[in-house]
Amino acid sequence: MEKITLRGRPVVEGVVEGEALVTSGSVAFFGTVDFATGTIMAPPDHELKGKSISGKILVFSSEVGSTAEPLGYYLLKRSGSGPKAIVCSTPGQMPVVCSIIGNTAFVYNLDKDPVTHIKTGDHVKIDGNKGIVEVTRA
């Protein structure tokens, strides 16, 4: 068992944990993720194409695409197909507003890059009260 702790600024309170799904690229919730199933549909060369973000802790690099991302996130949450929470490397409005609107625990500006320190399948616990992201690897 290996444990890694990433620290940042708490933004949205709450604690959420689950299995990580990681991409070094971006995920656009609006238009390129199927609202009904949470499956990533595009771009054609996306490393997670065909995979579902549903129920995962989605870890990605930066925002991309439509400014309606928080709406996409909100819709995915409401339909039960959204990720449990998101963790993002670079600062942008999108992940912040998604988490506020979707009311899911969120920690911002982490001291270590989540994309390189978290691997798909890791157990991730986001503590939005303390500003901590705990990673457990089997």
Next chain:
Amino acid sequence: MMNLTKQEKEMLEGKFGSGTAFCMKLLTELGDVMGAKKMITPASSHIVSFGYQFYGFVANCRDLDEEMLEGVTKFRILSTTNPKFFDTEDEKLIKKLGISDSPVEKIRESMTNRRFEALGAIPTYTCTPFFVHPTRKGESLAGAESVAIVMYNSIYGARVNRDTTPTALAAAITGKTPEFGMHKAENRYAQLQVDLSEDLKPEKFTSSDYSALGYYVGRIAGDRNVVFSNLPKDLSMGQLKNLLAPLGVSGAVMLGHVVGVTPEAPTLEAALLGREPEERILVGKGELEGVYQMLNTATEDKADLAVFGCPHAPLDEVIEIAKLLDGKRIRDDALLLIASAEPIKLFADRMGITGIVEKSGGLIVSDMCPHIFLWKQKDPDPVADIGRGINTIATDCTKCAHYLGAQGRKIMYGSPIDCINAVM
């Protein structure tokens, strides 16, 4: 923490109702996270109505709109509006799409646009508000729509962040936006320098070539500012739109300088604010061909629909397409749409351009998002029928190809004349 004025604090405390308080809380939390010290009053906000497009989820979307609008009687700043699902009053379009009265009525009822209009929004219904609601260098704006953001920043030198749809609406309601990012002059330098290689002849570029170039660069740029160092100095507004808009589709770019063309880039040094670029890329023929290959998924050489104006076409682009259509006739079982803003369509009507397009069997449509109306609808859904029979779509716009490709439609990506030939 941000320093709030007395009025901003009162908004937060609920003096102006729960909707305004919700919006101010969102903007304050965002501002705190992004390191803003204070709020500023943007000159306008470009807002997006969560209209009909997600029928299966529309009640949920309206919840969010309603929560934000609770107790609001007027927008505090000028607000322009993004396209609707389509113009429910456009009888020619409705006839062409073959939709019966009942779904049209349902769409009309479900749209929040009228609510926005009642609050004082300018009913622009375009993703290109910059063509109909100009600004000036240095003016701060708020607003969503990736195309509007990159264009306002780049072609005018106005200042706007990549506001999300909720933050843009919150700005319209409160009249405030947190001051960070693009609002500050020191953040407006280019990080990625793009040089065109000699095997490309931009003076011969079609609209689809410019769009492919922007799309390619957006994928590399991510959220960084871009400078194009060696493009022709006589780029038209239409060409700039085709080049810059895709930067916010394949990337999250807010600002694309074009040396010798855009106001903050009289020289390369000015665009870089005297710094070295973080990264420099050379784009050649192979890179552009790669975009064409990636976006082209069609298996047939005929299309059911040709789409122009994604983002909405300015008048020069509408005229160019009309010239290509003059004297031609598209197939009876095919559609051709040129999407534009209402004032542009009005000028086209007066100039006889609309007549040429309609004679060929095509339509100029306003107020409409020419790709969202073809997104997957939840079945059973009265509008799921709209897209039936439309399998292959020809377009010269990467934005349209990107989103409709993602939605599983077959795409023919090509120049305007190739797109027209595909529906003849």
